[in-house]
Amino acid sequence: MTWLVPLPVILPLAGAGLALTMSRHPRAQRVISVVVLTLVLVAAVSLLGLADRGPLVVDVGGWAAPVGISLVSDRLAALMLSVSAAVTLCVLLYSLAQGLADGDEEAPVAIYHPTYLVLVAGVANTFLSGDLFNLYVGFEMLLLASFVLITLGGTAARIRSGSIYVVVAIASSLVFVVAIALTYSATGTLNLAHLAQRLPEIDPGIALVLQLLLLIAFSVKAAVFPMSAWLPDSYPTAPAPVTAVFAGLLTKVGIYAILRTQTLLFAEGRADELLMTAALITMLVGILGAVVQNDVKRLLSFTLVSHVGYMIFGISLSSQAGLAAAIFYVIHHITVQTSLFLVVGLIERRGGTTSLIRLGGLARVAPLLAILFFVPAMSLAGIPPFSGFLGKLGLLQAGVADGSLLAIVLVIGGVAVSLLTLYVIIKAWNQAFVQDAPDDLPDTTLPRGMVGPTAALVALGLTLTFLAGPLYAYADRAASDLLAQSPYVDSVFSRGDRGVGESPEAAEGTPP
């Protein structure tokens, strides 16, 4: 069943190509996108089941690792893939309904679909990639597609915020590519499994340099303090579905990269204390930023930064409990943060604005919208029994089990941030939903096509609670794989020093 592995990347790309040739047929484009993303979801969920029996490895083109590129679908990758596939499908359906509701059969330009599909492929590629340079390619795919999406419509505000986003992202890519070049020059390989074998052998001082360089590159993308300020300045101006998918997925790609490299390549955890400190400051500075926002999109962007800190917290503990909690938290946060931004899109439609000062009384005029906001918002604030609480509980357990002073400080900080998140959410809830609006709200209704996908995503968030047992157990096994390393490395090098590909056989017998 390894043929499933490349599908989450290659199907969206083929779909993007096809959609682009159909730029005069918006309906065909919609069908292509929906079909492709549904197939990706099916493939991802199948991989989720299969990966539980051991990582699935594909050597692209039959080039045996470490020469070619390996795609690895282990538990972590399959989990990330599945959630992101579900989320991207929901967001796509939402944006389709939004486009239909706005009557823009032509605008937001025919390029939305192909670009969105490239974004999805890029995200999938980063999860599946077993090669450091290919990871970079995945980043480039999703970044360039995101540049296009964030400036969609080309208003002055979007261009301005888009340029901050683009330039900071390119700077981080530059750091990443420098790190890749240096890694190759230090080890002679870019295959992640191969690096897992070679990096521990080289001069530890140099390995630390590489580790920190990669951390910086990924931290910019994940929005870890002090490299987080770009995010609240750039995300909120984009169209609601775009912000939703960015907030849900793009920072998580950075988190994933940190998680993967810190466990597979730099397993000694020499940056753990640095990460702990960064996690603490990210959590606090992020949520304090949210305290002073009057726009619900900006407010959520700050909570996004803050909760990135939680995930870093889990990673920095370098224990199975910590990693499992981080993985669960990532899954939770992708779902919940995306739902919230979709809901904000609905709020903007219903209330005509996202300014908390001008909104009000939505709970009375749109009770369903109120429920759709309240549930994920409470989950974000870590109120039990929602998934946000379970992730937080896992982090607290792991922090307490770690027992070091810094970990205990993080436990306290995490709890404080949880309270501040609740404070922020309650303030926003009061302003937008409970108290009366200063002016009358526009008299509109919400299109069912937009409410449906939002509700589906909120329901998915609730499912995370109900299925928390098996899901957390899966995350726990994924964390155990990460710590052990051997499932990943051994399945890439299934034949001793080479991978599954046939290229070595072909080369045998031919003169060099």
Place this chain on the structure above:
Amino acid sequence: MLCSKSTLLVLLLAHAAAALGAPTLVSWLGRRAFLVLALVPGSAAAWALGQTAAVTSGEGPTMTLSWIPALGIDLAFRLDTLSWLMVLLVGGVGALVLVYCSAYFSPASGNLGRFAAFFVGFAGAMLGLVTSDNLVQLYVFWELTTVFSYLLIGHYTTRKSSRRAATKAILVTTAGGLVMLIGIVLIGDLSGTYSITDIVAAPPTGPVAVTAVVLLLVGAASKSALVPLHFWLPAAMAAPTPVSAYLHAAAMVKAGIYLVARLAPGYAGLEAWQLMILVLGGFSLVMGGYQALRQHDLKLLLAYGTVSQLGLLAILLGAGSRATALAGLALLGAHAMFKASLFLVVGLVDAATGTRDLRNLSAIWRRLPVTAVMAALAMASMIGLPPFAGFVAKEAALESLLHGGASPAWLDIALLVAFVAGSVLTVAYGLRLWWGAFATKATIPEIEPVRVIRPPLLLLAPAALLAVGGLAVAVLPGLGDQVLSPYANTYPAGEPGHLTLWPGLTPALVISLGMLAAGVGLFAIRDRVERWQATHQGPLDADNVYRRTLRGLDLFAADLTSLFQRGSLPFYLGIVLLMVVILPGGAMALGTSLPDRISLRGGVPQLLVGALVVVATILTVRSRRRLKAVILTGITGYGTAMLFFLYGAPDLALDQVLVETITLVVFVLVLRRLPAYFSNRPLAADRWVRLGIGIAVAVTVAGFAMVVPQARLEPPVSAALPQEAVAFGGGSNVVNVILVDVRAWDTMGEISVLVAAATGIASLTFLRSRTRDSRRPRDHVPGELPVLGLGDPDPMAPLRRPGTSSGSRSQEWLRGGRTLAPQRRSVVFEVTTRMLYHTMLVFAIWLLFSGHNAPGGGFAAGLITGLALAVRYLAGGRYELAEAAPLHPGLLLGSGLFLATGSGLIPILLGGEVLQTAIFDLTVPLIGEVHLITSTFFDIGVYLVVVGLMLDVLRSLGAEIDRQGEATGHDSDLVGPALEPAPPLRDRL
């Protein structure tokens, strides 16, 4: 009857279902729906009653379901004596309050469905809380009660006071809850389980355990509104009265007391526990009573009374001896009954008269005699008059405190003092309550009789039932003794206590009578007390602290955020770069060393090229003119290409040169629409900072380049490549095999990046639809628009005989040329273009197909085709571009990407790996042997994408900008800015 184990789960689910269905039910039945809903908590109480015998004999039902084993969380339920008592209170009072609701709300009042849902949910959460046998599960229900109470307190959404009170309640109780959560996790970590039974049976010890217990007590204090975390409770009376009744009597605040009672058998011996209980409980007992004496709002008076009573409960249940615990359990039940009854009565008075201010109420007892009697019964229980439940409980408490338990003597004395003081105050404010609500006051005019509404039976019955219940329970103290002592006896210390209605003339009774007398005295001098209180404000107002904290938090957050959230791109970039210098740079400086010698293997040519690049870079940074900066950047690119070439990588060098050339062309096209000079120069100080960061980054990265390669221990993976490239990839140009085969997955990703880039450029340029306007020369109408290159319409247009040239292809070198202003045309350029164009195309195709074995490949071929198109465009203008490539770029881009991915998918269908290459040796007639490698199709895809990108760029940044320039009448010539002063374009960008 159902199996008793699963009944509890059914009950919980029934609460959930009832909560979900409540809005529908209310829309059907109106407020009568409350009567139906009352059955749900009522059935919980009934179930508990049915289990009494089993519980008393210690065989109450238990149940465990696995939920999240990885976190150690099970769903564990059990019904022991304490839980049994709580379920009775939660369910019984809940049902009665719901009945009360059915008459309390006017049929017309809005949002009843929502209210009913929250109320039943609240009751369900409480039921779950008091039956949980797992600390985390308990916390889950604990927070659920917080959320539901938030929603209920904020029921009157349009009232600011209501919203504020709700916010205060959720923030304070969640803060306490989170502190408690840390305690829970600490305890769980120490004992390896969250099972309450196991933890209490074998409580972990040591400083960490003590910390954990203290944290748990903080949580309990916040929930049970113990001083100093009490201030949310009086504010919460903004809720509808039935909510207050439930909140104060059976739910929410009782959760904290419940937790104290739950943990006391394990931890009451700890000194920290005793101190906490004394301080929290004692202060609440006295402060609450003192504050109750000064309130004028009857609900506020009761609210402070609750604070006081909760303090007393905490003391009794936390003190640790069996006798006090028994008294505490009895008081827990008594309090639930009289407090709920009193709230309901106050709600009744409020509903009947329209006010709760005791300064406006007079002689109400005459209007509402039955109500007044019920209030008197409940009040009697509260102040401990015999023969009421309150009296029984207090006598037992006093008895046990006088005898002392196993706790240290100082604790007993301190607790006794607090108890006596609190009881005196309770008597005083209890009398004041009744007097305030019902008595005839000389100074206050009676309310008009007509305005007093006679309460319906449904409103009166619940209060009456609860008030009479206080009497009924008291006459059967032996029964209470029997059912409650099993739990009290789980406390580790002291003699078992007893509940009796008439203890005889004991010292305790004497003290009780003394307390009563003192209380009556205090009530008698209420005017003086009030005056004294008015002049003596408490030193510390917790509510004030809360408000100031929030304001301070907002201010601090604003300051902190403005520090980092500058909105400045240079600032954000500077931070990223500084991090590179500080972190990996620092690690390099501290943990590595430079190599002994650095070889200059490239020799003089490399040094020269390097110097060129460095000089060009410095000049770029210093240049003020955009065009100059672009050209200088191009030089650095060509220099890099040269370095590739010097290292023996002709493929890379070729690609790099082509990319540089195209980048230059694109830049120049864009620059037409930008001011000639960079706008604002930064301040001098900023420039120095930026220079400093730049140099630091440069030095750091150069350091990396020198230091890092020393680490290499093993040969690179590329060693195996040449051999496998030929044998498996079928090509002798390894670079190309890498691009289209070995790392085709990378290439596939990168061409999708190109596609995204192309679509992005198009989306920004053609803001609405990209399919519009690719007109060819034959569509051109001379004189229609201002001519390219000049600001005015072409005055010569009529002279240029538009009709004659059409169809006579041979007369022109480029057909698009005639659309250009004569001044802009260059015959030499047109002729050269005409001659070179097809040659370039042929060369591109050759590169495409020869690439597998010689330098070239789809990428380079695409770039050359793109350059050919660029030449056509530059020579003949936008109509010429449309003539050269009438295709839509999206079609090229899309089909290219589709072809490349398709060539990856097909091998999967044939059972191979994704993107696997097959080699066929075919004999084609006339051509002969053909060495067909399937990766060629992939390369053609790459080619198409690159051509599509180039066409897209030319159409967007070239032709479309031309068109926009024409349409808006602005100059859009290549050399425009140089020929005349730049028009103020900047403000349009």
